[in-house]
Amino acid sequence: MMDICFRNARVVDPGRQLDCRADVAVANGKILEVAGSIAGRAAQEVDASDCLLLPGLADIHAHVGGESVAPLSLPVDEAGLLRGVTLLGDAGTAGPRNLERLLAVLDGARTPVAVFLNVHEDGIAVLPQDWQGGLRIEAVREALDRHAGRICGLKAMLSGAFAARVGLEGLKALKQLAAQRELPLMLHLGAEPDEPLPDGWERFCAELPAILDAGDILSHCYTAKPGGLITPDRRFYPQLRDAVRRGVALDTAVALRHFDFARARQGLDDGFVPRTISTDLTRNNWHRCVFDLPETMSRFLALGMPLPEVAACVTVAPRLLLRRPAVEIRAGERAELTLLREHHGPCRFGEEGHSLSGEYRLSPEGVVWEGRYVPAAERTARPR
Ligand SMILES: [Zn+2]
Numbered sequence: 001m002m003d004i005c006f007r008n009a010r011v012v013d014p015g016r017q018l019d020c021r022a023d024v025a026v027a028n029g030k031i032l033e034v035a036g037s038i039a040g041r042a043a044q045e046v047d048a049s050d051c052l053l054l055p056g057l058a059d060i061h062a063h064v065g066g067e068s069v070a071p072l073s074l075p076v077d078e079a080g081l082l083r084g085v086t087l088l089g090d091a092g093t094a095g096p097r098n099l100e101r102l103l104a105v106l107d108g109a110r111t112p113v114a115v116f117l118n119v120h121e122d123g124i125a126v127l128p129q130d131w132q133g134g135l136r137i138e139a140v141r142e143a144l145d146r147h148a149g150r151i152c153g154l155k156a157m158l159s160g161a162f163a164a165r166v167g168l169e170g171l172k173a174l175k176q177l178a179a180q181r182e183l184p185l186m187l188h189l190g191a192e193p194d195e196p197l198p199d200g201w202e203r204f205c206a207e208l209p210a211i212l213d214a215g216d217i218l219s220h221c222y223t224a225k226p227g228g229l230i231t232p233d234r235r236f237y238p239q240l241r242d243a244v245r246r247g248v249a250l251d252t253a254v255a256l257r258h259f260d261f262a263r264a265r266q267g268l269d270d271g272f273v274p275r276t277i278s279t280d281l282t283r284n285n286w287h288r289c290v291f292d293l294p295e296t297m298s299r300f301l302a303l304g305m306p307l308p309e310v311a312a313c314v315t316v317a318p319r320l321l322l323r324r325p326a327v328e329i330r331a332g333e334r335a336e337l338t339l340l341r342e343h344h345g346p347c348r349f350g351e352e353g354h355s356l357s358g359e360y361r362l363s364p365e366g367v368v369w370e371g372r373y374v375p376a377a378e379r380t381a382r383p384r
Contacts, residue, residue: 031330054338062278069123072282096117118155121136153217171211254280275321302358
């Protein structure tokens with residue numbers, strides 16, 4: 001007996017190089033059948049004619065845990081299952097000081113979350129521009145000791161003032177600690193407009209990629225802010241090419257102003273393609289501009305990236321970096337699926353002065369999680 005049957009969906013599974021129209025049946029939490037047309041009726045029939053069906057989406061860069069962890073951070077499931085995402089990466093919402101509070105919240109949430117520990121004690125409970133003090137690597141080491149197995153990586157937010165205090169030597173020490181614990185290092189790049197730029201800034205940005213290894217992550221890869229991956233004369237730092245070849249991952253983490261459409265287009269043209277497409281979702285941007293991961297995927301489709309590549313950036317790639325098992329749309333596999341609605345017609349991505357027009361966008365429709373179909377939450381504001 002089928003519990004759920006999706007009818008006539010465009011099934012896109014980048015792990016299997018699958019892109020076809022099919023019915024997909026789910027029973028007892030597993031995929032029962034994937035076929036052109038499945039006979040019989042399920043307890044829940046879903047017309048997916050105007051939809052894409054993908055393996056459960058993973059957003060490697062969001063901020064969750066709710067306001068008890070940090071003022072900007074979102075309720076877990078509202079950034080996760082209720083927005084089409086079945087695996088979240090929390091990108092350093094908590095540092096050693098508020099890590100326990102975050103872990104306690106995650107224990108009560110439905111969406112699984114892989115946690116990057118912020119190397120600054122406060123995480124984003126205090127805005128990085130207002131952080132006091134430098135890097136206390138001992139506090140990071142102690143937090144890793146206390147919660148071994150629950151941390152999937154380290155996050156360093158190298159905006160102006162903190163980057164100056166950490167310096168290349170501090171960054172090398174962090175990288176050494178991450179390597180000892182076999183954890184990836186995720187770096188936030190780009191200074192805020194009101195932040196002073198440290199001396200030797202350009203040298204810092206140019207030399208930083210050489211410190212990183214395969215599996216390390218450069219977030220906000222298309223920021224136009226100083227301190228990103230773009231030189232003042234608007235080229236990607238040449239040192240980046242070698243890092244990408246070694247397997248360092250470029251992560252979009254778009255947020256409100258950590259993303260520039262022109263830089264993204266330049267990156268795609270120059271071969272600096274994203275490994276992961278992520279939102280950097282916070283309370284600042286979930287009702288405007290960013291909205292959710294499917295909206296963020298739509299930006300890259302509008303920039304000309306083919307759908308199977310975009311799909312890989314939100315499924316196979318983030319799961320590999322987060323070291324979570326792959327999810328496939330195949331009979332016999334655990335059913336972890338995301339249904340996205342397709343909208344055809346003129347639309348705009350981003351906000352006034354920082355926008356791109358397109359003809360096609362995706363929105364979350366629902367997920368299959370633990371054998372049930374969970375519809376996406378209604379958006380309180382809608383993209384234009
Ligand atoms: Zn972030």
